[in-house]
Amino acid sequence: MTVNGSVLITNVRPYGDGEPVDVAVTDGTITAIGAGLEAPDGAEVLDGRGGILLPGFVDLHTHLREPGREDTETVASGSAAAAAGGYTAVFAMANTDPVADNAAVTDLVWRLGQEVGLVDVHPVGAVTVGLAGEQLAEMGMMAAGTGRVKLFSDDGKCVHDPLVMKRALEYSKGLGVLISQHSEEPRLTEGAVAHDGAIAARLGLTGWPRAAEESIVARDALLARDAGYRVHVAHASTEGTVELLRWARGQGIEISAEVTPHHLLLDDSRLETYDGVNRVNPPLREERDKLALRAALADGTIDCVATDHAPHAAQEKCCEFSQARPGMLGLETALSIVVETMVGPGLLDWRGVARVMSERPAQLVGLDDQGRPIAVGEPGNLAVVDPDAQWTVAADELASKSRNTPYAEMTLPARVLGTVLRGTVTHR
Ligand code: DOR
Ligand code: ZN
Numbered sequence: 198m199t200v201n202g203s204v205l206i207t208n209v210r211p212y213g214d215g216e217p218v219d220v221a222v223t224d225g226t227i228t229a230i231g232a233g234l235e236a237p238d239g240a241e242v243l244d245g246r247g248g249i250l251l252p253g254f255v256d257l258h259t260h261l262r263e264p265g266r267e268d269t270e271t272v273a274s275g276s277a278a279a280a281a282g283g284y285t286a287v288f289a290m291a292n293t294d295p296v297a298d299n300a301a302v303t304d305l306v307w308r309l310g311q312e313v314g315l316v317d318v319h320p321v322g323a324v325t326v327g328l329a330g331e332q333l334a335e336m337g338m339m340a341a342g343t344g345r346v347k348l349f350s351d352d353g354k355c356v357h358d359p360l361v362m363k364r365a366l367e368y369s370k371g372l373g374v375l376i377s378q379h380s381e382e383p384r385l386t387e388g389a390v391a392h393d394g395a396i397a398a399r400l401g402l403t404g405w406p407r408a409a410e411e412s413i414v415a416r417d418a419l420l421a422r423d424a425g426y427r428v429h430v431a432h433a434s435t436e437g438t439v440e441l442l443r444w445a446r447g448q449g450i451e452i453s454a455e456v457t458p459h460h461l462l463l464d465d466s467r468l469e470t471y472d473g474v475n476r477v478n479p480p481l482r483e484e485r486d487k488l489a490l491r492a493a494l495a496d497g498t499i500d501c502v503a504t505d506h507a508p509h510a511a512q513e514k515c516c517e518f519s520q521a522r523p524g525m526l527g528l529e530t531a532l533s534i535v536v537e538t539m540v541g542p543g544l545l546d547w548r549g550v551a552r553v554m555s556e557r558p559a560q561l562v563g564l565d566d567q568g569r570p571i572a573v574g575e576p577g578n579l580a581v582v583d584p585d586a587q588w589t590v591a592a593d594e595l596a597s598k599s600r601n602t603p604y605a606e607m608t609l610p611a612r613v614l615g616t617v618l619r620g621t622v623t624h625r
Contacts, residue, residue, distance in 0.1 A: 201225025222577030253285025265294025473521025
């Protein structure tokens with residue numbers, strides 16, 4: 198079980214502002230911020246080396262693969278990857294085996310996460326039994342269990358039946374929980390493996406059209422309007438989705454959205470090599486989608502970054518492109534990709550990074566101990582970032598059990614120097 202710890206973080210600049218200070222965390226709570234602080238009794242010391250202090254990151258979209266595929270990731274290995282990426286809370290998707298469609302599984306995932314103690318692992322509950330899209334899962338039981346499920350998703354599959362989605366939204370309203378939709382109209386993506394554009398056509402890959410995503414986003418916005426309740430769009434990937442989000446907001450519809458690091462950085466020009474590492478769902482799109490997603494994250498149309506960290510075994514990725522499983526690792530590289538695509542070009546400052554990586558995602562799911570201000574009396578859930586670091590991603594050195602990073606051998610900016618969960622150093 199995680200115990201509240203004490204730590205003195207030295208020589209850091211909260212949000213990158215002002216002169217460096219020390220931050221003392223005593224029994225899990227920030228107790229002092231200032232120059233030349235004494236370490237609290239029994240505290241660890243974390244040298245911030247003049248880096249930037251941010252609230253610990255919160256990931257609304259992580260696949261930890263336990264139970265069922267512990268050969269590719271476990272709660273323990275995924276928690277270590279999360280801590281290495283600066284995360285203090287992650288939401289573990291429900292498409293495990295067995296599916297997390299009941300409280301026995303969601304409570305197990307929560308308990309495993311607390312035993313590991315590196316990051317709060319919040320279980321995501323399935324919306325429908327077995328992710329089959331037909332019968333609603335016992336959402337209330339999962340919300341009331343020890344795992345206190347706050348986020349529901351059939352991710353990997355879309356809740357495509359409009360009547361099922363309508364009922365799920367009505368239930369979620371009664372429970373005060375959030376549904377995250379994997380927006381993919383299945384009739385439009387049968388056999389699809391790549392973005393439906395010129396590159397897929399030339400490479401002979403079956404295309405996944407933008408409309409498959411956008412038609413569900415539009416439909417769900419209307420269902421949310423009628424339900425008078427919010428809905429969340431997982432991994433927004435197209436320019437049209439951004440336009441729909443703006444339209445829906447303008448109508449007063451409560452719709453939120455996340456974007457993945459890979460959709461901010463990569464596009465379908467990566468597919469030329471037929472390397473299965475680039476297969477992901479939704480697929481890598483085009484330059485204009487990337488630019489629209491970045492602008493939307495900067496102006497708040499897209500609320501937050503979520504990794505969709507999706508570990509797969511070597512044999513599931515190193516094969517014919519159309520046979521490769523969709524998904525990419527993300528936890529350990531997310532901050533660097535956000536710096537590369539958003540901070541570097543001047544689209545976000547460090548306050549903005551805190552907003553999209555920590556504050557907004559915590560608010561969306563109602564976590565009261567994450568994404569909090571860096572201030573005395575607040576929880577000691579923090580990440581220290583070296584903004585000037587350059588590092589080359591080595592797949593073999595990742596904490597994840599899997600190796601399917603699309604960033605291998607890339608040199609990226611900024612590195613997480615340390616992560617603190619309730620006053621305990623979980624990564625350095
Ligand atoms: O690329 C993806 N991988 N997209 C999903 O929706 C599911 C995920 C997975 O579970 O591997
Ligand atoms: Zn998904």
